[in-house]
Amino acid sequence: MKKRSGLSCLVVLASMMALAGCGNSASNAAADGKSSQGASPAEAAYPKMEIKLSHVAADNTPKGQAALKFKEIVESKSGGNIKVKVFPSGQLYGDNDEIEALQANNVQIIAPSAAKLSGFDKSFEIFDLPFMFKDEESLRRFEDGEGGKKLLSKLESKGIEGLSFWPNGFKHITNKKVAIKSPDDLKGLKIRTHGGLIINEVYEKLGAASTKIAFNEVYQALQLGTIDGQENSLVNIDTQKYEEVQNNLTLTNHARSEYVVVANKKWWDSLDAKTQSLLDEAMKEATEVGRDLVQKLELESLEKIKKNGKMKVTELTDQEREAFKQAVQPVFDKWAAEMDPEVINLAKEASK
Known part of the structure; x- marks a missing residue:
């Protein structure tokens, strides 16, 4: 009986040593940031x-x-x-x-x-x-x-x-024919837009023709005279180098793209x-x-455009901007009525 007890103690001791070895291995793996399969937690x-x-x-x-x-x-x-x-x-x-x-x-x-x-x-x-x-x-x-x-x-x-x-950014208008200061100045111009129904009707209301051209094809269309102008954020106007093919920039701030x-x-x-x-x-x-x-970047682009001096920059007065707003109000009213009224109301609430 005593011999068996001694043998049992040896078995228990061996088992404890083995478990301790496993514990140390697990601890080492954790310390290295690795799982038991050798992958990091993120992996x-x-x-x-x-x-x-x-x-x-x-x-x-x-x-x-x-x-x-x-x-x-x-x-x-x-x-x-x-x-x-x-x-x-x-x-x-x-x-x-x-x-x-x-x-x-x-x-x-x-x-x-x-x-x-x-x-x-x-x-x-x-x-x-x-x-x-x-x-x-x-x-x-x-x-x-x-x-x-x-x-x-x-x-x-x-x-x-x-x-x-x-x-x-907010959108502004460039063109190569006239410094736009009033809605009437847009009459007869051909302006590139992204092709949205509302924005096309905005230009129609202002007496301009709008045309849809892919963004990465706009510079060439301006260069060739296929279009007279376009609308975009200041950053896009700057980075696309439209100043090389346009003479005028008007800060209309009329919509977002x-x-x-x-x-x-x-x-x-x-x-x-x-x-x-x-x-x-x-x-x-x-x-x-x-x-x-x-x-x-919008501010930096505007300063860069002004400094280069290749495009005349026109900043609208409050009165001039209000004239544009009133001119296109019928377009706003028509299309807002076509949209989800809840979305429109939430937008109006956000703008208060």
């Missing part, structure tokens, strides 16, 4: 995948910088498991085919102008309603609030997941909750980067 949490993000603006615009920040955050926090390939300046898809490419899942994320989505719901042209939002703060209150959420939810039945709104960041819904729904959460958080941070850059 273990996220599946390996590649996300294609396509947009039509330059890298040095708020939109371009937001896209790069999204890439940086996702790749860093996923431990490199999730790769985001960003294709700026229409390198992969242009204005005319990016939505179709998204629905076919040839690209997972795009950031088209909101008006490009008006074929799904007219409410997406709310940013084209002339003088709808008075400033950046009212716009952000709408986008981050119930109004923005309701607007994005309208895409779900179309196979599209709405992720965020990215800023593009806000971007809507959207994903292929079937692809999005296939992601696990942890991955969706990572992408959501990265998108929020990227959106803030874009917003912070808008005011800074």
Whole structure:
């Protein structure tokens, strides 16, 4: 009996030593930041995948910088498991085919102008309603609030997941014929727009002809004289070098060409909750980067344009701006009546 007890003690002792060895191995692995399979916590949490993000603006615009920040955050926090390939300046898809490419899942994320989505719901042209939002703060209150959420939810039945709104600054008009100071100055001009129904009618009301041309083809159209002018944010006017082919810039501040960041819904729904959460958080941070850059870069672009002196810059007085607002009020009233009244009311509340 005593011999058996001694043997039993030896077995127990050996077992304890083995467990201690396992414990030390586990502790060492934890200290190294590795799991028992040799993967870091981030690597273990996220599946390996590649996300294609396509947009039509330059890298040095708020939109371009937001896209790069999204890439940086996702790749860093996923431990490199999730790769985001960003294709700026229409390198992969242009204005005319990016939505179709998204629905076919040839690209997972795009950031088209909101008006490009008006074929799904007219409410997406709310940013084209002339003088709808008075400033950046009212716009952000709408986008981050119930109004923005309701607007994005309208895409779900179309196979599209709405992720965020990215800023593009308020729009202004350039042309090569006249310094625009009154609505009458636009008569007879041919202006490029993104093709939204409202903005086209705005120019029609002002006596100008509007035409839809892909963003990455606008410079050549201006150079060739196919069009007389165009409307855009100051950053886009600057980075696209329109001053080389335009003589006049009028700071009308008449509408926004806000971007809507959207994903292929079937692809999005296939992601696990942890991955969706990572992408959501990265998108929020990227959106803030874009917003912070808008005011800074818009001011810098305006100063650069003025300094170069190739375009005459016309700043409207309050009275002149009011004349434009009154001239296009019938367009506002007509199209606001075609949109979701709840979305319109939420936008008006945000602008108070």
